[in-house]
Amino acid sequence: MIEQGRATAAIGLPAFRSKLDAIRPTYGFEDVSLAPGTSTVEPDDVELGQAFCGIDLRIPVLAAAMDAVVDPAFAGVVARLGGLAVLNLEGVQARYDDPAEILARIAGAPDDEVQHVLTEAYAAPIREELVARRIKELHAAGSKAAVAATPGAARRWGPFCAEHGADLFLVQSQVSSARHLASGYDPLSLAEFTRFMPIPVAVGNTTNAEAAYLLMEQGAAAIFVGVGPGAACTTREVLGIGVPQVTAIADVAGARDAYLERSGRYVPVVADGGMRRGGEIAKAIAAGADAVMLGSPLARASEAPGRGVNWGMAAPSPVLPRGTRIKVGTIGSLETILLGPATVTDGSQNLMGALRQSMAALGARTLGGMQGVEIVHAPAVATEGKSWQQQGR
Numbered sequence: 001m002i003e004q005g006r007a008t009a010a011i012g013l014p015a016f017r018s019k020l021d022a023i024r025p026t027y028g029f030e031d032v033s034l035a036p037g038t039s040t041v042e043p044d045d046v047e048l049g050q051a052f053c054g055i056d057l058r059i060p061v062l063a064a065a066m067d068a069v070v071d072p073a074f075a076g077v078v079a080r081l082g083g084l085a086v087l088n089l090e091g092v093q094a095r096y097d098d099p100a101e102i103l104a105r106i107a108g109a110p111d112d113e114v115q116h117v118l119t120e121a122y123a124a125p126i127r128e129e130l131v132a133r134r135i136k137e138l139h140a141a142g143s144k145a146a147v148a149a150t151p152g153a154a155r156r157w158g159p160f161c162a163e164h165g166a167d168l169f170l171v172q173s174q175v176s177s178a179r180h181l182a183s184g185y186d187p188l189s190l191a192e193f194t195r196f197m198p199i200p201v202a203v204g205n206t207t208n209a210e211a212a213y214l215l216m217e218q219g220a221a222a223i224f225v226g227v228g229p230g231a232a233c234t235t236r237e238v239l240g241i242g243v244p245q246v247t248a249i250a251d252v253a254g255a256r257d258a259y260l261e262r263s264g265r266y267v268p269v270v271a272d273g274g275m276r277r278g279g280e281i282a283k284a285i286a287a288g289a290d291a292v293m294l295g296s297p298l299a300r301a302s303e304a305p306g307r308g309v310n311w312g313m314a315a316p317s318p319v320l321p322r323g324t325r326i327k328v329g330t331i332g333s334l335e336t337i338l339l340g341p342a343t344v345t346d347g348s349q350n351l352m353g354a355l356r357q358s359m360a361a362l363g364a365r366t367l368g369g370m371q372g373v374e375i376v377h378a379p380a381v382a383t384e385g386k387s388w389q390q391q392g393r
Contacts, residue, residue, distance in 0.1 A: 028244035029280045033378035039363035046356045047366050049082070052268055052291060053168050053200040053221045055144050058082025059352050060285070060367060061338065062270060064295035065148035065172065067091040067103065068306025072134060076141025077303050077334050086170055086293075087134060089149040089157050094131050095124040099305070106325065107307040114325045118311065131157065132164045139165065148172045151188045162199045170202045172224065194219030205272055207248035213255040216267045224293060225252045226272040245274045246287045246375070253288020253371070277347030278354020285355065285370045286362075296326065297348065301334035 049058045061083035063070050070078075071093055075085035092099040102121050109117040131147075138145040148170035149157045158169050171190070194201045203215050204224025212223050227242045243251075249271050260266050271284035272293040281292050299310035311325040331337065332349065340350030347354060364370035 026244045026247035027377065028246055029274060029283050030382060031244070031377060031379050032246050032283060032375050033381040034283060034286050034358065034362060035374040035376050036361060037363050037373065041360050041363055041365050043356050043360040045365060046359045048352060048356065050268075050290060050367060052084065053202060055084060055146075055167060057084060057291070059338065060289075060291035060355075061352070062086060062146075062291055062293040063298050064272070064293050065091075065170065066295050066299070066306075066310060066312070067093065067099075068107075068299050068310040069295055069304055071099070071305045072137035072141045072143070074301075074303050074305060074334075075138050075143040077301075078298075079141070079143035081335060081338050083338070084146055084168075085143060086146045086148050086168075087138065089131060089147050089161070090122075090126060090153055092121060093134050094126045095122070097130070103305050104307065106311065107309045109325075111325075114311075118325070126153075128160065131160065135161060135164050135166050144168065146170065154193065155188055158193060158197055158201070162197055166199060168200050168202060168221075169197060170204065170224070172204045190215065190220070191218040194221075202270075204270070206252065207243035209251040209255040212252040212269075213259055216255070216259045216263075216265075220267060222268045222270055222290075223252055223256070224270045224272045225249050225289070226274060226293075245271060246283060249284055249287040249289050256288070278351045279347055279358065281351055281355050282358035282370070283375070285359075285367055286373050286375055288371050290367060294351075296328050297337065297351070298334065300328045300331045300348075301337055302330050302332060303334050304330075 048060055049056070050060060051057075059082040061078070063074065063078050063083065063085035065086040065088040067088055070085045070087050072087070075087065078085040087093060092102050096102055106114065106117055106121060135145045135147070144167040145161075145165060146168040147157075147161050147166050150173050151171055154169070154171045161169055171188070171193070190203065200221035201219065202222035202224065203220040205226050206212050206215065206223065207225060207227050212225075215223060225248050226245060227248075249269065253269050256267050256269050268290040269288060270291045270293050271287070271289035273295065275281050275284055275292055275294060276297050284292050296310045298304060299306045300308070308330045309325055309327050332343070336342075336349055338350070338352050340353045342349035342353070359365070359370050362370065362373045364373055
């Protein structure tokens with residue numbers, strides 16, 4: 001651009017700037033690696049627990065609010081293993097007395113019919129008595145009642161769920177911002193909503209530090225990070241929107257730290273989507289996440305209601321579906337996936353064991369310590385010296 005500026009100045013024209021000049025490099029999980037430091041710790045001494053929005057977790061894992069992943073029974077299993085499941089209030093659990101038939105129909109539909117089946121399944125109305133029943137069932141299964149709804153439904157269901165015993169309410173949308181403009185309806189005021197809700201309100205999803213900071217100022221109890229990285233999400237292809245997860249997490253974590261310094265309140269950051277292996281979870285924590293939300297990796301559990309498939313929650317749109325049904329298969333129990341023992345070498349089982357070993361090797365005794373390890377740009381780290389492995393696969 002300097003040479004162009006000189007040339008145009010010589011003939012009396014202004015220097016031209018391209019929008020591409022402002023493009024900054026961003027990084028996903030495959031672009032970076034974690035660098036060992038000067039100390040290590042014993043894996044048994046690594047602590048994975050934390051208090052998350054007033055809920056004690058033994059592992060930093062949230063099960064995604066997806067119908068193929070979370071029902072009350074599955075939430076109970078997640079809780080027994082130390083994590084937290086989030087139930088989708090706008091899914092089949094709140095529309096049908098017995099969702100099993102609907103879930104089986106979605107799982108078994110031919111590929112060329114599945115969008116029609118999804119649209120039909122989600123046309124049934126959400127019923128108050130079912131929402132109240134599912135909250136009771138979550139508690140009966142031994143889980144805290146964490147529930148999620150889109151901003152358009154939050155005003156109705158937030159107070160209702162709090163009244164019926166919910167412990168955490170997640171306002172989750174494709175892209176969350178601190179200010180939503182709409183001419184056809186009165187949009188949700190997050191500041192007002194969090195002020196009058198008697199339970200913590202988490203918010204997602206964003207990839208922007210400034211937006212995250214403003215959401216924290218408006219009372220968000222946790223911020224979820226990720227636009228389009230999920231295996232069943234097609235937002236990046238359909239809408240062209242998204243920021244690679246390592247950069248997005250690090251940016252939002254920076255906003256969290258700045259907000260903590262200014263306000264004294266710590267707002268957890270949750271990496272949502274794009275992680276399938278233990279190494280990717282380790283990188284998410286190192287980038288600044290306090291916990292991870294997993295969908296498709298947990299849909300592979302034998303206890304998952306999706307029967308070996310998963311689908312994005314934007315899929316039911318009849319005009320512009322931004323999620324698709326994917327076949328993930330069933331690889332074992334949820335305990336095997338999260339806590340092992342692993343029987344495969346691709347890092348998709350014993351996710352918490354891998355995180356623990358990674359933290360130990362990097363000298364991180366706590367999740368906060370893991371957030372301080374060095375991250376290096378290393379696009380060759382996954383392939384360097386691995387040609388025989390790749391041939392075998």
